[in-house]
Each structure stands twice: as C-alpha cells, then as structure tokens.
Amino acid sequence: MTSTLFHGGTIWRGADQATSGALFAREGVVEALDAAALRLASEAEAAGEHLERVDLDGGFLMPAFGDGHAHPLFGGLEAEGPDVRSCTSIPAIVDEVRRYAEAHPGVAWIQGASYDGSLADGGLFDARWLDEAVPDRPVVxxxxxxxxxxxxSRAFELAGIDADTPDPVLGEIPRRADGSPLGTLREWGAVELVTDIAPPRPVEERLRALERAAEYYLARGVTWVQDAWVEPAELDVYLEAAARDRLRIRFNLALYADPRRFATQLPAFVESRRRVTDAASPMLTANTVKFFADGVVENETGALLEPYCSSLHKHGMSVWGAEDLAEAVRAVDAAGFQVHIHAIGDAAVRQALDAIEHAVEANGPRDRRPVIAHAQLVDDADLDRFARLAIIPNMQPLWAQLDALMTVLTVPRLGAERADKQYRMRSIEASGARLAFGSDWPVSSGDPREGIAVAVSRRTPAGDPVGGWTPQEILPVALALDAYSAAVAHQAFADATDAPWGRIEPGAAADLVHLAADPRDLDPADLPDLPVRATWLAGIPRYRGERLPTP
Known part of the structure; x- marks a missing residue:
C-alpha cells in the first residue's frame, strides 16, 4: 500500500474553503487533512506502509488544473510539421516551410500549424508566397x-479549387481581383476542400501527438482536458491509446455535430459513447456533443446582432438555423449527452442560449450542465440567462487582452465601443453562473498560469494598459484559480464519481499541483513564470521539475 504526506506549505482547498497545512493520501485518494493527516501518516509508517513525504518547501498545493475546452490532438501534432508558430513574419514562415521541405523530401503533403493570422492585412495570405518555398508539393x-x-498553389490544384469554384456551404474562398483563389480558406466548409483530400496522419504519429499533449499539460499542472472537437478518426486514436495504456491524463471527448450530416449522426454518437464505455479506461470518457453556432470575429464569421464595421460579411455566419440547432440540441440532450456549443458573437450566444432553453423545456429537469464555450460577446439582455438555465460559460481568459490579435484583427471589425464589451467574465460570474476556464490550445497557450495572469489583470505581458483593459471585468485571484480547477471539475461531472477531483477534501482524488509560491501573493506579471514543482494524478506523480516540455 502506498501513501503520501504533503506538508511544509499552504494547501489551498478551494476558493470558499480554509487552507490546510498537511494532507495525507492513500492509494490515490485524500484521506485526511491537518492534524488527522499527520496522525495517519505516523500510523502508516509504524505499520510498515511505504510513505512518501513531500515537503512543499513553503510552496502552494492545490487541486490540479483542468482545461475545459481544448484540442490536444491538434496541439500535439504541431511538432510533426514545420515550426511556423514561432515565426514572427511572413518571410520567416516561408523560410521555415522551405527548411522543412528540404529536410523531409519524402513527405508528400506538408502540413503545419499554426501561423499568426495578424501578419497579413485582413488575415489574407497569398498562395504565391508559399510557392516560392515549395512549388511542387502541396502545403497546408x-x-x-x-x-x-x-x-x-499545388494544394489548390489537387483540390480542384480555381476561379470557377463557388464558395462552399459554411466556408469562404477569398479571391484576387480576377476571381482566382488567393491562397486562404476560411471556415471548415472551405478548409475541408483541401484537408479531405490530404492523406490521413499515421496512427503512430497521432498517438505520439496525444502523448506529447499530455506531457505538455502535466508540466503545467493539468490532469483533465475536454477535447472539444472529435470526429470518428480521432475517436479511434483515443481508443487505440487507451488500449495501449498510452493515455497519461484524463480526457473527455466532445463528438462533433455537423449540420450538414446531423440527420445520421446521433446513432453514431451513441455507438461512440458505448465503445468508449466498453473500453473501461479511467482516463477516457465520451459524454459530450460539440456544436458550432458561428465562426470567429477575426474572419468576420462570428455571428453578431449588429453588423461588422466593414459590413463585408454583415452579421457574420450562423452555422445552424435557429430551429435546426434547437432541435439538434434537444435530441442530443434527450440521448443523455452534455451539450457543448461554440458561440463567439452575441447573436450566436443568444442562439445557443435559446437552443439549450428549448431542450430544458422539452426534456424536463436533469443534471445536464450544458456548456457555452468562448462567449466573447454577450448582449446585456442575455447576461443572466447563464445562471438561470444552469449553463456553464467556459471562457478563455488569455484572450481578454489588447494583443496584436485583438488590436489588428478584432477591434477594427467590432469598433471600440463593442470591443470593450468582450469577455465579460466578472459580470457573468457575478450573475450567479459557474464560470469555468479553458484555453482552446493550441489556438492559444494551454498554460493556466498565463490565462490566470490575464484574468486577474486584463493586461498584456508587457503590462498594457496600466490598470487593465475593461478593468471592471478583472477577477479576484481565488476565483480565477477556482475557474481553472473546481469549476472545470464541475463541468466534467467529477463530483459524480467515486473519487471526485477538482477539490481537496477526504474522499477526493489526489489530483494535485504543487506551485513554488502562493499565486495569491504574486504580481499578475509574475504568474506565468511561477514554477510548477510537480503534478499528481490520482496520487501518482506524473510530472516533477521546472523544465517545461514544448509540443
């Protein structure tokens, strides 16, 4: 029998709990705190149990973080292609693609991610720039x-995309003045014209990506992740990883609901959930269905109540008709799934709220914990509906800053007045909603410390603006920590398990993260560099040390 005593620091049990000075865990479960923990540790040692004593060295032990909205397979796969994420200019991206192509002459399709969309005017990139590096193989x-x-251009040629190709449903092909495709594809209806003809990634490559993602998260104190977009091929990868015991953190899968195919999808969702349940892995569930209500503001595909400043796309893109989304959400909810809806613009958020309200009225009361992810813009009239309908707003705190993405692509499209109503985390939390955090990694950093730093300051890493952008939405540190731990556990239905994680109390799973100092005492600017000393999952140390592996 294995047991652990944590002592010598601050043990933070949660935003509304007292702190403790000692914690005793046995077989992956918290058994006692404070004096009772010290007594049990002594008894265990006297009985000949193997007892590990963890000296927190004045540090801070808290429930491990969770990530309530991310794309771990995408994140892990970024290391398999050209390293364009670190590039800060278009020539640098082109040079990196050239370097990769020369180093991998046998790779038929060069696929990489993810470049900074603010580097080109309007986020529009030209195929001819990549042609300079690789003219003879497709690059995506x-x-x-x-x-x-x-x-x-070679990728467009193989996909049959030319001047005569119409914009697909749920997508856009930006064009040059002569009507020929420029080189950028927006939204998945257009993106799939290319990705659907690319060869599938080898299974071993995807398994490596999952392991790489897990190592990335564990080094940042995260032990549970909501994969927010899973299609059949990705489901098979997770099941294979579970069968080979290669899942190192807990994952819940959100099965992607496609409005173009939904009529045939629901039975497949039920079968997918059964397959995951039958796999009986403690690291894997598939209890959620993911909907997109709109796109993103940067593409002017986020759905808005009032038009974009440019009026290029007017009110943006609604992925589903209102009645279709409401009926699909009702059907998924009736089948016992948790609903998870991507909604960026205020019109999309309202549509998502309406759809969930319809499901509640049609299907009756149950513990459903629906999620609306992002909620970048929420109209005043809708702020209190999250709490009233018991909807979890899963928001991305790292986005609430005036970085280049915001100042170059977002604010010009929304206008200053509307832009200042983005990411109303404090307002929504104050209305009574259970605010949870996610990162959307690899869209942005998956490090909770970086997200918390912005949530409690609304400032960029350089400290701008002084006093914070929209300071009325700044969160207290304790609430930000809770949103990345206990609130994500609530989203995950962790309290419905035999050993719930996300909190520290007797009977809870010992999913823990040891930080070198108390984050409540630090300047927000210092939070991203706060060392993670160790991460435990069910009492097992899965990460030790300060070195952060990169995906």
Missing amino acids: LRAWDYHTVWCN
Missing part, C-alpha cells in the same frame, strides 16, 4: 484560430 498551414488555412 493552419492559422492560430484553426478556422483558417493558408495553402500553396
């Missing part, structure tokens, strides 16, 4: 938003 690069790709 995803942008940071993962709603956009940049291709070379």
Whole structure:
C-alpha cells in the first residue's frame, strides 16, 4: 500500500474553503487533512506502509488544473510539421516551410500549424508566397484560430479549387481581383476542400501527438482536458491509446455535430459513447456533443446582432438555423449527452442560449450542465440567462487582452465601443453562473498560469494598459484559480464519481499541483513564470521539475 504526506506549505482547498497545512493520501485518494493527516501518516509508517513525504518547501498545493475546452490532438501534432508558430513574419514562415521541405523530401503533403493570422492585412495570405518555398508539393498551414488555412498553389490544384469554384456551404474562398483563389480558406466548409483530400496522419504519429499533449499539460499542472472537437478518426486514436495504456491524463471527448450530416449522426454518437464505455479506461470518457453556432470575429464569421464595421460579411455566419440547432440540441440532450456549443458573437450566444432553453423545456429537469464555450460577446439582455438555465460559460481568459490579435484583427471589425464589451467574465460570474476556464490550445497557450495572469489583470505581458483593459471585468485571484480547477471539475461531472477531483477534501482524488509560491501573493506579471514543482494524478506523480516540455 502506498501513501503520501504533503506538508511544509499552504494547501489551498478551494476558493470558499480554509487552507490546510498537511494532507495525507492513500492509494490515490485524500484521506485526511491537518492534524488527522499527520496522525495517519505516523500510523502508516509504524505499520510498515511505504510513505512518501513531500515537503512543499513553503510552496502552494492545490487541486490540479483542468482545461475545459481544448484540442490536444491538434496541439500535439504541431511538432510533426514545420515550426511556423514561432515565426514572427511572413518571410520567416516561408523560410521555415522551405527548411522543412528540404529536410523531409519524402513527405508528400506538408502540413503545419499554426501561423499568426495578424501578419497579413485582413488575415489574407497569398498562395504565391508559399510557392516560392515549395512549388511542387502541396502545403497546408493552419492559422492560430484553426478556422483558417493558408495553402500553396499545388494544394489548390489537387483540390480542384480555381476561379470557377463557388464558395462552399459554411466556408469562404477569398479571391484576387480576377476571381482566382488567393491562397486562404476560411471556415471548415472551405478548409475541408483541401484537408479531405490530404492523406490521413499515421496512427503512430497521432498517438505520439496525444502523448506529447499530455506531457505538455502535466508540466503545467493539468490532469483533465475536454477535447472539444472529435470526429470518428480521432475517436479511434483515443481508443487505440487507451488500449495501449498510452493515455497519461484524463480526457473527455466532445463528438462533433455537423449540420450538414446531423440527420445520421446521433446513432453514431451513441455507438461512440458505448465503445468508449466498453473500453473501461479511467482516463477516457465520451459524454459530450460539440456544436458550432458561428465562426470567429477575426474572419468576420462570428455571428453578431449588429453588423461588422466593414459590413463585408454583415452579421457574420450562423452555422445552424435557429430551429435546426434547437432541435439538434434537444435530441442530443434527450440521448443523455452534455451539450457543448461554440458561440463567439452575441447573436450566436443568444442562439445557443435559446437552443439549450428549448431542450430544458422539452426534456424536463436533469443534471445536464450544458456548456457555452468562448462567449466573447454577450448582449446585456442575455447576461443572466447563464445562471438561470444552469449553463456553464467556459471562457478563455488569455484572450481578454489588447494583443496584436485583438488590436489588428478584432477591434477594427467590432469598433471600440463593442470591443470593450468582450469577455465579460466578472459580470457573468457575478450573475450567479459557474464560470469555468479553458484555453482552446493550441489556438492559444494551454498554460493556466498565463490565462490566470490575464484574468486577474486584463493586461498584456508587457503590462498594457496600466490598470487593465475593461478593468471592471478583472477577477479576484481565488476565483480565477477556482475557474481553472473546481469549476472545470464541475463541468466534467467529477463530483459524480467515486473519487471526485477538482477539490481537496477526504474522499477526493489526489489530483494535485504543487506551485513554488502562493499565486495569491504574486504580481499578475509574475504568474506565468511561477514554477510548477510537480503534478499528481490520482496520487501518482506524473510530472516533477521546472523544465517545461514544448509540443
């Protein structure tokens, strides 16, 4: 029997709990705190149990973080292609693609992610720039938003995309003045014209990506992740990883609901959930269905109540008709799935709220914990509906800053007045909603410390603006920590398990993260560099040390 005593620091049990000075865990479960923990540790040692004593060295032990909205397979795969994420200019991206192509002459399709969409005017990138590096093989690069790709001419040629190709349903092909495709594809209806003809990634490559993602998260104190977009091929990878015991953190899968195919999808969702349940892996569930209500503001595909400043796309893109989304959400909810809806613009958020309200009224009361992810813009009239309908707003705190993405692509499209109503985390939380955090990694960093730093300051890493952007939405540190731990556990139904994680109390799973100092005492600017000393999952140390592996 294995047991662990944690002592010598602050043990933070949660935003509304007292702190403790000692914690005793046995077989992956918290058994006692404070004096009772010290007594049990002594008894265990006297009985000959193997007892590990963890000296926190004045540090901070808290429930491990969760990520309530991310794309771990995408994140892990970024290391398999050209390293374009670190590039800060278009020539640098082109040079990196050239370097990769020369180093991998046998790779038929060069696929990479994810480039900074603010580097080109309007986020529009030209195929001819990539042609300079690789004219003879297809190149497909995803942008940071993962709603956009940049291709070379060879990729367009193989996909049959030319001046006569119409814009597909749920997508756009930006064009030159003569009508020929420029090189950028927006939203998945257009993106799939290329990605659907690319060869599938080898299974071993995807398994490596999952392991790489897990190592990335564990080094940042995260032990549970909501994969927010899973299609059949990805489901098979997760099941294979589970069968080979290669899942190192907990994952819940959100099965992607496609409005173009939904009529045949629901039975497949039920079968997918059964397959995951039968796999009986403690690391894997598939209890959620993911909907997109709109796109993103940077592409002017986020759905708005009032038009974009440019009026290029007017009110943006609604992925589903209102009645269709409401009926699909009702059907998924009736089948016992948790609903998870991507909604960026205020019109999309309202549509998502309406759809969930319809499901509640049609299907009756149950513990459903629906999620609306992102909620970048929420109209005043809708702020209190999250709490009233018991909807979890899963928001991305790292986005609430005036970085280049915001100042170059977002604010010009929304206008200053509307832009200042983005990411109303404090307002929504104050209305009574259970605010949870996610990262949308690899769209943005998956490091909770970086997200918390912005949530509690609304400032960029350089400290701008002084006092914070929209300071009325700044969160207290304790609430930000809770949103990345206990609130994500609530989203995950962790309290419905035999050993719930996300909190520290007797009977809870010992999913823990040891930080070198108390984050409540630090300047927000210092939070991203706060060392993670160790991460435990069910009492097992899965990460030790300060070195952060990169995906």
